[in-house]
Amino acid sequence: MPEQSSPLDLAEGDPFGPHNLPYGVFSTPDHAGRRRVGVRIGDHVLDAGAAAHALGSPYAQLLAQPSLTPLLAAGRTAWRDVRRALTAWVTVPAHRADIEPLLYPVDSVTLHLPYEVADYVDFYASEHHATNVGRIFRPDGDALTPNWKHLPIGYHGRAGTVVVSGTDVVRPSGQRKAPSDPAPVFGPSVKLDIEAEVGFVVGVPSEQGTPVPLGDFREHVFGLCLLNDWSARDIQAWEYVPLGPFLGKSFATSVSAWVTPLEALDAARTQPPARDFPLLPYLDDADEEEHGGIDLRISVTINGHLVSEPPFSSMYWTAAQQLAQMTVNGASLRTGDLYGSGTVSGAEPAQRGSLLELTWNGRDPLDLPDGKRTFLEDGDVVTLTAWAPGPHGTRVGLGEVTGRIVPSA
Numbered sequence: 001m002p003e004q005s006s007p008l009d010l011a012e013g014d015p016f017g018p019h020n021l022p023y024g025v026f027s028t029p030d031h032a033g034r035r036r037v038g039v040r041i042g043d044h045v046l047d048a049g050a051a052a053h054a055l056g057s058p059y060a061q062l063l064a065q066p067s068l069t070p071l072l073a074a075g076r077t078a079w080r081d082v083r084r085a086l087t088a089w090v091t092v093p094a095h096r097a098d099i100e101p102l103l104y105p106v107d108s109v110t111l112h113l114p115y116e117v118a119d120y121v122d123f124y125a126s127e128h129h130a131t132n133v134g135r136i137f138r139p140d141g142d143a144l145t146p147n148w149k150h151l152p153i154g155y156h157g158r159a160g161t162v163v164v165s166g167t168d169v170v171r172p173s174g175q176r177k178a179p180s181d182p183a184p185v186f187g188p189s190v191k192l193d194i195e196a197e198v199g200f201v202v203g204v205p206s207e208q209g210t211p212v213p214l215g216d217f218r219e220h221v222f223g224l225c226l227l228n229d230w231s232a233r234d235i236q237a238w239e240y241v242p243l244g245p246f247l248g249k250s251f252a253t254s255v256s257a258w259v260t261p262l263e264a265l266d267a268a269r270t271q272p273p274a275r276d277f278p279l280l281p282y283l284d285d286a287d288e289e290e291h292g293g294i295d296l297r298i299s300v301t302i303n304g305h306l307v308s309e310p311p312f313s314s315m316y317w318t319a320a321q322q323l324a325q326m327t328v329n330g331a332s333l334r335t336g337d338l339y340g341s342g343t344v345s346g347a348e349p350a351q352r353g354s355l356l357e358l359t360w361n362g363r364d365p366l367d368l369p370d371g372k373r374t375f376l377e378d379g380d381v382v383t384l385t386a387w388a389p390g391p392h393g394t395r396v397g398l399g400e401v402t403g404r405i406v407p408s409a
Contacts, residue, residue: 006096006100007041007042007043007044007100007103008041008042008090008091008096008099008100008103010041010042013394013395014042015387015390015394015395015396015397016040016041016042016043016397017041017042017394018041018087018090018091019264019390019391019394019396020040020260020264020390020396020397021039021040021041021083021086021087021090021261021264022039022040022223022258022259022260022261022264022397022398022399023037023038023039023048023068023071023114023223023258023259023261024037024038024039024040024045024068024111024112024114024257024258024259025037025038025066025067025068025111025112025113025114025115025257026038026045026104026109026110026111026112027109027110027112028104028108028109028110029108029110032110034066035066035067035112036048036049036050036064036066037049037063037064037065037066037067037068037071038104038109039086040106040258040399041090041103043105043106043107044103044104044105044106045103045104045105045106045109046086046089046090046099046102046103047102047103047104048063048086049063049064049065050064050102051063051086051089051098051099051102052064052085054098054099054102055085055089055095055098057085059078059081059082059085062074062078062082063082067114067115067116068114068115068259069115069116069335069336071203071222072115072201072202072203072204072222072335072336073203073204073205073335074203075203075204075219076203076204076218076219079203079222079261079263080263083261083263111164111165111166111257111258112164112257113162113163113164113255113257114164114257114258114259115201115259115336116336117159117160117162117336117337117338118159118202118334118335118336118337118338119156119159119334119337119338120156120157120158120159120162120253120337120338120339120340121154121155121156121157121326121337121338121339121340122154122155122157122197122229122245122249122253122339122340122342123152123153123154123317123322123339123340123341123342124148124152124153124154124342124343125152125315125316125317125318125322125341125342126314126315126316126341126342126343126344126345126353127144127148127149127273127314127316128314128345128346128347128351128352129342129343129344129345129352129353129354129357130143130144130148131143131144132345132352132356132357133356133357136356136357136360136361149275149276149277149316150277150279150280151283151325152283152317152321152322152325154322154325154326154339154342155244155245157229157245157249157250157253157340158249158250158253159338161250161251161252161253162253162254162255162338163252163253163254163255163403164254164255164256164257165226165254165255165256165257165399165400165401165402165403166257166402166403167252167254167403168403168404168405168406169230169251169252169254169403169404169405169406170251170252170406170407170408170409171188171189171192171378171405171406171407171408172188172189172192172232172235172247172248172251172252172408173186173187173188173189173408173409174186174189174232174235174239174247174248175235175238175239176189176190176234176235176237176238177238178234184238187408188407188408189232189233189234189235189248189408190234190375191232191233191234191356191362191374191375192230192231192232192233192375192376192405193230193231193232193233193354193355193356193375193376194228194229194230194231194300194353194354194355194376194382195228195229195230195231195342195343195353195354196228196298196300196308196310196343196344196353196354196384197226197227197228197229197340197341197342197343197344197353198224198225198226198227198294198296198298198312198319198340198341198344198386199224199225199226199227199255199338199339199340199341200221200223200224200319200322200323200338200339200340200341201221201222201223201224201225201259201336201337201338202220202221202222202323202333202334202335202336202337202338202339203220203221203222203335204219204220204333204335205220205332205333205334205335206220206327206332206333207332208330208331208332209330209332210327210330210332211282211324211327211328211329211330212323212324212326212327212333213282213324214282214283214285214288214292214320214321214324215288215289217319217320217323218262220323220333221262221319221323222259222261222262223259223260223261223262223264224259224260224262224265224294224319224398225255225256225258225259225260225398225399225401226255226256226298226384226385226386226398226399226400226401227253227254227255227256227338227340227341227401228253228254228255228382228384228401228403229249229253229340229343230249230251230252230253230254230403231248231249231354231356232247232248232249232251233248233356233361233375234248235247235248236248236249252403253340254401254402254403255338255401256384256398256399256400256401257399258398258399260396260398264390264396265294265388265396266391267388267389267390267391267396268294268295268296268388268389268390268396269290269291269292269293269294269295270291270293270294270295270313271291271292271293272285272291272292272293272315272316272317272318273293273314273315273316282324282328283321283324283325285318285320285321288320292318292319292320292321293312293313293315293318294312294313294319294388295311295312295313295388295389296311296312296313296386296387296388296398297309297311297312297386297387297388298310298311298312298344298353298384298385298386299384299385299386300353300382300383300384301382301383301385302366302368302373302376302380302381302382303368303370303380303381304381304383305368305369305370307358307366307368308350308351308352308353308358309346309350309351310343310344310345310346310351310352310353311344311346311351312341312344312386314344314345314346314347315341315344319339319341322339322341323339326339343357345357355373355374355375355376359373359374359375362374362375376405377405378405378406378407379404379405379406380404380405381402381403381404381405382402382403382404382405383400383401383402384400384401384402385398385399385400386398
């Protein structure tokens with residue numbers, strides 16, 4: 001009989017090859033209550049704690065945890081060392097006898113929220129998105145507010161309703177009032193929307209009262225994930241003046257099950273768009289050694305039908321600038337903090353990262369094979385996927401974040 005190939009023998013160009021190695025947390029059917037740190041390789045997940053124990057790694061205890069939180073807190077030296085060790089474990093032939101029994105097919109395990117979300121902040125960093133929204137709601141005024149190109153605008157969201165990919169999203173209810181209505185009504189949102197975003201996961205905390213400068217981004221941020229910040233546009237429109245997003249956003253934020261370490265994206269670093277105004281020193285990245293932009297190619301599907309391909313490289317504000325803005329007043333970071341980029345939209349209509357933009361607030365419905373859409377209907381399944389250029393012409397896969405809309409409770 002021909003020798004069976006190993007799960008470590010990947011097809012050329014596999015986006016989850018040794019150049020990637022994203023982290024997650026999984027459980028198996030035979031030990032459903034036992035969560036383990038896993039690392040994806042191809043279409044399998046490696047039990048990282050068991051591998052570290054089998055190979056005598058000094059990081060065995062750190063990886064033999066039910067969450068990524070201890071690894072996030074361990075800091076950049078540990079992140080580098082663990083990544084180097086993992087790369088060796090899945091590439092060196094001498095390790096195969098120890099590693100292969102610890103690999104599980106991805107489709108046979110349950111993936112969980114990989115870390116405890118401490119705080120959640122959402123930004124508004126795409127000029128194309130902000131301009132589109134301004135034109136929709138302020139057609140006779142300036143599309144961008146006066147502050148937009150001077151600082152990354154954001155707000156604090158709700159950490160407790162961040163959920164892992166695959167979790168159903170219950171249609172939220174709340175007050176809504178159309179401009180022509182004499183009074184608000186209460187009921188399920190009729191303008192339920194998506195926001196295609198990228199989330200950044202903080203590992204090392206910072207001291208309260210001490211801002212984090214641009215150059216310390218890599219010292220604090222462990223990696224990134226895909227993020228869908230579901231939005232009830234009708235609830236939001238009635239409630240947000242004067243204090244901003246509240247119930248229209250806080251019901252659910254979905255994140256992918258895999259956290260891609262920043263090191264895996266070194267080849268995808270790119271220069272952000274040119275700045276139109278001089279930036280204050282704490283945000284000025286002109287002299288930074290590393291480009292702050294990241295070239296991620298996102299795809300958005302509804303019920304399997306492609307509706308948008310937003311390019312993350314077009315984001316006006318970088319993740320390092322967002323971190324600097326988030327802490328410049330002395331606010332501290334905590335392990336497990338998550339901050340979203342804000343909706344990713346490109347210059348072209350087919351690159352818009354929300355239905356608000358894609359349908360121009362319902363004026364121009366999407367014509368999908370299963371019917372027209374202005375906003376989401378019950379039963380709709382939204383999936384975000386993405387990849388980035390990797391070393392030597394490879395691709396780095398970011399997995400997916402998916403959610404199905406279920407009727408209001």
